[in-house]
Amino acid sequence: MSTGTARSRLRLPQLDATNGVWAALAVALIVGGTLVALDGGSLFSESSTISLLQRAAGLGIVAVGQTIAILAGSLDLSVAYVISLTSLVAAETMAGSDGMVLPAILAVLAVSAAIGLVNGLLITKLRINAFIATLGVGLLIKGYLEQGYAGPAGSVPTSFQHLGYDRLGPVPLSFLLFAAVAAAVWFTLRGTRYGHHLIATGGDLDVARLSGVRTDRVLIRTHVICSLCAGIAGLYLASRLGAGAPRVGAEGGYDLESIAAVVLGGTVLAGGKGGVTGTVGGVLLLAVIDGVFNQLEVDSFFKQMVRGVVIVAAVAVYALRLRRTSDRRKAAVA
Amino acid sequence: MQQASEPPLLRMRGVGKAFFGVRVLDDVDLDLHPGQVHALVGENGAGKSTLMKIASGVYQPDAGTLELSGRAVTLPDPRAAQAAGIGIIHQEFNLLPERTVAENVFLGREPMRRGLVDRRAMHDRTAELLAGIGETAIAPQTRVGRLGVAQQQVVEIVKALALDARVLIMDEPTAALAEHEVELLYALVRRLQQRGIGILYVSHRLTEVFDLSGRITVLKDGRRVTTLDTAEATADTLVRHMVGRELSHYYPERAAPGGAGAARLRLSAAGNGRLRPVDLELRSGEVLGVGGLQGSGRSALARAVFGVDGFRTGQLLLDGVPVRVRSPRQAVRAGIAYVTEDRKGEGLALSQSVLDNALLAQHAVRPRWFARTARATTVRELLDAVEVHAAGTGQEIRYLSGGNQQKVILARWLAMKPRVLLFDEPTRGIDVGAKAAIHDLIRKLADDGAAVLMISSELPELIGMSDRIVVMRDGAIAGELPAGSSEEAVMGLATGAATSTEVPA
Numbered sequence: 038m039s040t041g042t043a044r045s046r047l048r049l050p051q052l053d054a055t056n057g058v059w060a061a062l063a064v065a066l067i068v069g070g071t072l073v074a075l076d077g078g079s080l081f082s083e084s085s086t087i088s089l090l091q092r093a094a095g096l097g098i099v100a101v102g103q104t105i106a107i108l109a110g111s112l113d114l115s116v117a118y119v120i121s122l123t124s125l126v127a128a129e130t131m132a133g134s135d136g137m138v139l140p141a142i143l144a145v146l147a148v149s150a151a152i153g154l155v156n157g158l159l160i161t162k163l164r165i166n167a168f169i170a171t172l173g174v175g176l177l178i179k180g181y182l183e184q185g186y187a188g189p190a191g192s193v194p195t196s197f198q199h200l201g202y203d204r205l206g207p208v209p210l211s212f213l214l215f216a217a218v219a220a221a222v223w224f225t226l227r228g229t230r231y232g233h234h235l236i237a238t239g240g241d242l243d244v245a246r247l248s249g250v251r252t253d254r255v256l257i258r259t260h261v262i263c264s265l266c267a268g269i270a271g272l273y274l275a276s277r278l279g280a281g282a283p284r285v286g287a288e289g290g291y292d293l294e295s296i297a298a299v300v301l302g303g304t305v306l307a308g309g310k311g312g313v314t315g316t317v318g319g320v321l322l323l324a325v326i327d328g329v330f331n332q333l334e335v336d337s338f339f340k341q342m343v344r345g346v347v348i349v350a351a352v353a354v355y356a357l358r359l360r361r362t363s364d365r366r367k368a369a370v371a
Numbered sequence: 372m373q374q375a376s377e378p379p380l381l382r383m384r385g386v387g388k389a390f391f392g393v394r395v396l397d398d399v400d401l402d403l404h405p406g407q408v409h410a411l412v413g414e415n416g417a418g419k420s421t422l423m424k425i426a427s428g429v430y431q432p433d434a435g436t437l438e439l440s441g442r443a444v445t446l447p448d449p450r451a452a453q454a455a456g457i458g459i460i461h462q463e464f465n466l467l468p469e470r471t472v473a474e475n476v477f478l479g480r481e482p483m484r485r486g487l488v489d490r491r492a493m494h495d496r497t498a499e500l501l502a503g504i505g506e507t508a509i510a511p512q513t514r515v516g517r518l519g520v521a522q523q524q525v526v527e528i529v530k531a532l533a534l535d536a537r538v539l540i541m542d543e544p545t546a547a548l549a550e551h552e553v554e555l556l557y558a559l560v561r562r563l564q565q566r567g568i569g570i571l572y573v574s575h576r577l578t579e580v581f582d583l584s585g586r587i588t589v590l591k592d593g594r595r596v597t598t599l600d601t602a603e604a605t606a607d608t609l610v611r612h613m614v615g616r617e618l619s620h621y622y623p624e625r626a627a628p629g630g631a632g633a634a635r636l637r638l639s640a641a642g643n644g645r646l647r648p649v650d651l652e653l654r655s656g657e658v659l660g661v662g663g664l665q666g667s668g669r670s671a672l673a674r675a676v677f678g679v680d681g682f683r684t685g686q687l688l689l690d691g692v693p694v695r696v697r698s699p700r701q702a703v704r705a706g707i708a709y710v711t712e713d714r715k716g717e718g719l720a721l722s723q724s725v726l727d728n729a730l731l732a733q734h735a736v737r738p739r740w741f742a743r744t745a746r747a748t749t750v751r752e753l754l755d756a757v758e759v760h761a762a763g764t765g766q767e768i769r770y771l772s773g774g775n776q777q778k779v780i781l782a783r784w785l786a787m788k789p790r791v792l793l794f795d796e797p798t799r800g801i802d803v804g805a806k807a808a809i810h811d812l813i814r815k816l817a818d819d820g821a822a823v824l825m826i827s828s829e830l831p832e833l834i835g836m837s838d839r840i841v842v843m844r845d846g847a848i849a850g851e852l853p854a855g856s857s858e859e860a861v862m863g864l865a866t867g868a869a870t871s872t873e874v875p876a
Contacts, residue, residue, distance in 0.1 A: 228487040237478050240467040247449050247465060248530075249479030310469040 058302050058318035061351070065322055069329035078332045085328060086207055093324040094211035095270050095277075097317065099291050100298040101219050102266025104316040105226070107299050109259045110239035110308030111160060111167040115152065115175035116267040116295060117286035122178050123149055123271025125281030128191025135194045142272060149268025150261050152178070157257030179287070186283035193279050201277035211273050215320075218266060223313040235259055239308025267291075297348050298323055303355060322347070378441035379404045380569040381426065381457070381538050386435035388421055396421045396593045399435070403538060403569040408560060410584035410601070411573045413613055414829065418593040419573050423540050426571065427459040428452030439538075458531025459540040462547065464523050466530075468516030473497040475515050476530045500529045504562050521552035528559065539563060540571045545579060546665045550867060557582060577606050578866075589613055610858070622835030623814040625854055631657035631838060634691070635822035636676070636707075636791050641685030645671040647847040648685055653791065658813060658823045660837025662830070662861045668846035669826045670712055673793040676824075677709040678702040689790065703736050708784035710777070712795035712826070718780050719768055726764040729754055729782045736787075746786070753782040757812060774805020781812055792816060794825040798832060810836060830858040 073080040106113045123145045130141035159170035203210045226232035237245040238252045301319030304311025330340040381403040388396040396418045403409045424430045428446035446452045466475050473493045482492040497511035545553050589596040589612040596612045631654040640648040663669045675682050678696040696702045711717040729750045757778040798806045817823045827833040840852040842864035849864040
């Protein structure tokens with residue numbers, strides 16, 4: 038025990054997983070910026086910054102929702118299809134009319150909350166593994182979309198397209214929406230009882246339950262919020278595309294990509310450890326990598342490879358660190 | 372210490388419990404008064420933990436009543452017990468390592484202010500609670516994972532106190548603690564006592580029982596043998612009550628003196644992160660017992676030999692030949708077998724059949740498809756030979772009793788014809804009958820020329836089975852004892868009360 042503390046006292050202030058991703062982001066910006074500059078372009082020009090932030094916004098909103106699902110020890114694979122579905126719900130309800138914007142937003146929120154509720158109930162009441170439950174719900178939605186829609190449908194009035202295209206200075210409105218969602222969730226995790234219970238549930242379901250946490254409710258609420266985030270992303274994509282698109286979520290790979298962003302941000306896949314700030318870093322990191330490769334006009338195969346390597350490397354680093362800590366803990370016990 | 376007029380905090384009368392027709396607790400009475408430390412002692416399997424789980428709402432008794440301060444209660448679940456003021460400190464802590472001390476203490480009932488969690492109040496009240504039991508070194512904001520084991524235990528206690536626990540059940544509270552931490556726990560227990568909290572102290576370490584308790588209840592085979600004031604008890608009477616039999620009768624005959632053969636396994640200065648360099652010799656034909664407290668490095672030694680967490684320094688010789696064992700696979704191939712302490716977690720594939728489990732090692736190491744039928748036949752014979760009672764070899768192993776599961780594991784290794792067998796708590800959680808059968812099997816293996824290393828926390832077993840006893844402490848070998856040494860000699864070495872040279876042979 039005493040040797041354990043002595044050793045930990047010798048260690049330098051450690052890079053936490055969440056600030057690790059910000060360090061990686063800084064490196065990516067420097068290396069990427071240099072590469073793009075050598076290529077004759079600029080990563081920090083206004084247009085590329087805007088497109089970078091815009092790219093980050095859509096994924097970011099979904100990833101924030103995914104963060105709390107994963108933090109709670111769960112997972113949501115249905116988000117991609119929720120995005121597609123809600124983009125259609127939005128565009129078809131609006132049908133080009135300004136007056137229908139608010140009802141459309143409410144409809145989207147209701148639909149996505151309902152899907153989240155179903156996910157949560159399947160996981161808690163029927164005790165279906167989250168992976169399978171949300172995959173099943175996702176496929177269900179996919180089936181409905183493929184049956185009902187061959188291509189884009191509905192249309193979004195110009196007033197609503199402001200969400201997708203307007204900016205405050207260089208910052209797109211959509212990015213501010215992302216920031217707002219992230220801030221709200223961050224605050225919820227930190228400040229509310231629900232947030233505390235969520236992290237406890239993900240950390241150890243039994244400990245949480247024996248301490249009086251109603252873990253089922255926590256998980257259901259979490260899935261509702263996660264789905265709501267996907268719905269908001271659906272709204273954003275509808276405003277961006279001007280119409281609802283039945284395959285936008287799946288083609289954008291929002292399910293796995295959001296999980297990747299969460300994991301890059303240092304949230305442990307098993308739950309109980311991590312947070313929204315890390316996820317924001319992860320989303321930005323993925324967006325920067327994307328931006329750099331777009332500017333360099335590298336083919337997409339190579340781009341995917343680099344993303345894969347980055348994700349695997351990040352998780353390997355976290356796992357290694359985790360093992361070291363647990364080794365130390367074991368050594369302290371022995 | 373107790374007033375006769377006042378009803379006890381906790382009164383249990385005629386409590387009984389059976390699992391699948393096996394009676395594990397029968398007609399047990401127990402009174403716990405405010406400010407009293409009531410020790411509950413008994414061998415493994417005596418029913419201590421079942422009684423404890425009934426008192427904390429984990430199990431429902433089949434018979435008998437519970438009263439809290441004179442009122443009859445039922446405790447349908449652990450939360451009901453908590454609400455009734457019964458806190459329990461488990462051996463394994465129920466804490467979230469990634470959360471702070473305060474967040475853990477107030478989990479599930481965080482103080483609120485204007486709809487939000489009031490961190491400041493949470494921290495202040497945690498600090499108050501900590502200060503209330505004289506613990507000022509722990510900051511409420513610290514992440515629990517950064518605390519040492521002893522401090523985590525303090526957090527557990529504070530968590531129980533935050534629930535206004537008047538009854539505190541402590542299950543082997545010193546098991547995970549280092550020596551100097553035990554003193555701190557003593558002080559803590561005494562302070563809790565002064566606050567009028569009744570403590571049910573479950574332990575098999577008699578020193579602690581005598582140091583702390585005012586009253587002792589002895590359980591044996593699920594029944595209360597006696598309850599007496601600590602002042603009237605002596606270690607001898609307690610042990611007699613606990614054991615109630617002559618030790619040697621229960622165990623198979625040891626190897627004849629000088630019967631052990633050549634050195635089979637030799638460690639020289641072998642160490643790793645958890646073991647200081649160890650020198651050890653294990654001869655064929657002998658059962659070498661390894662004693663020591665939990666966390667003293669006993670399991671680490673077995674796991675190192677078996678290549679789970681291999682040695683980083685020193686040398687391992689098998690029959691005089693240096694061998695590098697860097698994985699369990701290499702160990703199995705070298706003729707080493709390991710019966711793990713965590714039978715369900717590490718020993719068995721619970722949802723597979725008896726046969727599959729018995730064939731596991733063979734299939735893993737020598738996966739030749741053409742030998743499968745022949746192997747299954749041999750293994751079936753082995754399963755018969757060790758007398759596994761199952762509905763058939765196709766039955767899922769999870770439905771077997773602990774004793775039968777252990778026999779399947781034995782059959783698995785016997786099929787490998789190992790030269791060295793490592794047993795880690797081979798009879799933990801196994802009923803008395805199967806225990807004797809396993810003891811016989813272990814001895815027979817040694818008689819047939821295998822070298823057996825057996826780790827055991829159960830002193831009667833350790834002493835009854837071993838031809839030699841090695842005692843570990845703090846990741847090193849504290850000393851060696853001959854066959855038939857006394858429990859005091861083993862405990863002396865294990866706790867550091869005696870050094871190897873002082874121990875009488």
